Amino acid sequence: MAKNVEGFEFEQRHGKERVRVARVWKSKDGKQQFVVEWRVSINLLSDCVNSYVRDDNSDIVATDTMKNTVYAKAKECSEILSVEDFAILLAKHFTSFYSQVTTAIVKIVEKPWERVNVDGQPHDHGFKLGSEKHTTEAIVKKSGALQLTSGIEGLSVLKTTKSGFEGFVRDKYTILPDTRERMLATEVTALWRYSYESLYSVPKKPLYFTEKYLDVKRVLLDTFFGSPKEGVYSPSVQATLYQMAKAALNRFVSILTLSVCLRKYIYLSIVSDEGERKIKRIW
Incomplete structure (x- = not known):
């Protein structure tokens, strides 16, 4: 103070x-x-x-x-x-x-x-x-009183297909063509805040947070890549980022807030006091 x-x-x-x-x-x-x-x-x-x-x-x-x-x-x-x-x-x-x-x-x-x-x-x-x-x-x-945040830094991912980018703003300075076939390679950074608000509410299960970290990483990767055979189409980095953040936040009730960054695009998902899920974009 x-x-x-x-x-x-x-x-x-x-x-x-x-x-x-x-x-x-x-x-x-x-x-x-x-x-x-x-x-x-x-x-x-x-x-x-x-x-x-x-x-x-x-x-x-x-x-x-x-x-x-x-x-x-x-x-x-x-x-x-x-x-x-x-x-x-x-x-x-x-x-x-x-x-x-x-x-x-x-x-x-x-x-x-x-x-x-x-x-x-x-x-x-x-x-x-x-x-x-x-x-x-x-x-x-x-x-x-406790505020606990965990995260992932430097998770490099690449898929050689199932990615595109089209319909964006085009003017006299634009030379990038529309495409539905490109590679998508990026680096994932994620941060999530747990809902535990005091030392006395933290789970006593050994390695609970290690397991939760691996679970969050698995959901982020599964959402990015899709199924092993069919994959999942990414119409933009922004759309993929949103799906990753939404999937992880919806999956884990013990996570209060979540942000995911693919290079420079950040979407922050929060849960309000009324329990409504909201998405904020931070550049």
């Missing part, structure tokens, strides 16, 4: 960016291993005005402390967990452990390490780097 300091409206936050941490877990029988790599960013909203106006740093949580907290909390996680659960865990720690911290904002990007197959079998401890990234942001207030 902003304060009036010497006639100025004063609000501050401080934090630590790009904390890289990798965590490896073993299965109960010790034979198979699991790995995640996260890039963590932390912002704390806190009452530390004295550090600005009275040279008193006694309320500052040092960036070194934030970094080491990430490492310590990752080590304390004895069971594999989703990136969303780890973000919530960190944010909850900062708001509960430090009396002066009113809100914690934790953003994490998960690097896409995927298990490799050798001779048709999944390797117990071998992994390769994938492409798209799993992202999340958890905003936790001291009261326990």
